[in-house]
Amino acid sequence: MIADDELHELGRDSGVHGEVVLRRRGTVTELVVDGVFAMDDVDTSTERALATEALRRCPGADLRVLVGGLGLGWTAATVLADPRVAELDVAELQPALVGWATDGLLPGLPELPAERLRLHAGDVADTLAGSPSHWDAVLLDVDNGPAFLVHQSNAGLYADAGLTTALAALRPGGVLGIWSSDPAPELAERLATLPGTAAVEHLVLPVERDGRRFDYAIVVARAAQSPADGTE
Numbered sequence: 124m125i126a127d128d129e130l131h132e133l134g135r136d137s138g139v140h141g142e143v144v145l146r147r148r149g150t151v152t153e154l155v156v157d158g159v160f161a162m163d164d165v166d167t168s169t170e171r172a173l174a175t176e177a178l179r180r181c182p183g184a185d186l187r188v189l190v191g192g193l194g195l196g197w198t199a200a201t202v203l204a205d206p207r208v209a210e211l212d213v214a215e216l217q218p219a220l221v222g223w224a225t226d227g228l229l230p231g232l233p234e235l236p237a238e239r240l241r242l243h244a245g246d247v248a249d250t251l252a253g254s255p256s257h258w259d260a261v262l263l264d265v266d267n268g269p270a271f272l273v274h275q276s277n278a279g280l281y282a283d284a285g286l287t288t289a290l291a292a293l294r295p296g297g298v299l300g301i302w303s304s305d306p307a308p309e310l311a312e313r314l315a316t317l318p319g320t321a322a323v324e325h326l327v328l329p330v331e332r333d334g335r336r337f338d339y340a341i342v343v344a345r346a347a348q349s350p351a352d353g354t355e
């Protein structure tokens with residue numbers, strides 16, 4: 124029997140973006156990035172909802188999806204579970220995490236389907252800047268939210284210029300989804316004012332943990348089909 128709090132380190136690495144630790148506490152897997160607790164897999168419903176909520180707003184098939192932040196692999200695995208997704212690219216800042224995924228250590232993504240999935244070690248901001256009009260869906264879960272950054276260097280992703288770049292990386296009608304550990308109405312309101320946005324939704328997702336309620340959130344923005352397709 125595994126004790127609830129028995130700690131077992133699966134991997135530890137340090138690089139330019141700080142230290143990353145993958146560990147198991149009893150039956151729970153935890154990820155710590157740059158000294159900040161990034162996530163565990165006690166309840167991954169909202170990481171999975173980031174994929175399902177964005178993809179159900181994407182019409183058609185042969186979808187191309189970009190996920191920013193591999194984490195424990197739950198969002199990526201949920202994207203791959205949708206048979207309409209032809210290609211999934213995942214940009215992950217920590218090269219060690221990409222290596223651990225390849226070794227089968229991530230609970231959300233124990234197997235990597237080589238024909239549909241590409242893992243990249245790098246900053247998702249660079250991927251977005253280098254792929255205009257490319258994606259049907261871009262899913263960002265790289266911080267604990269726009270108000271709780273893991274890396275200060277990610278602030279630009281949520282600034283108007285970064286959001287505009289993310290919207291421009293979408294095909295017409297494509298969907299941008301952003302995960303947050305707190306409701307983010309300011310982000311939703313700002314996204315709605317940006318040229319290139321057709322519609323914005325702010326979804327609040329309650330999760331119970333240890334007898335407490337947490338309100339996580341996902342902001343979903345749909346890119347305009349054409350310049351005439353303004354904010355609804």
Ligand SMILES: C[S@@+](CC[C@H](N)C(=O)[O-])C[C@H]1O[C@@H](n2cnc3c(N)ncnc32)[C@H](O)[C@@H]1O
Nearest residue numbers: 170192194195196197198215216246247264265
């Ligand atoms: C909370 S985890 C993502 C969880 C993931 N949604 C899941 O389902 O397991 C955040 C991840 O984003 C990565 N990250 C942080 N900043 C990044 C960036 N600018 N580009 C790419 N990945 C980044 C972190 O290293 C970490 O692996």
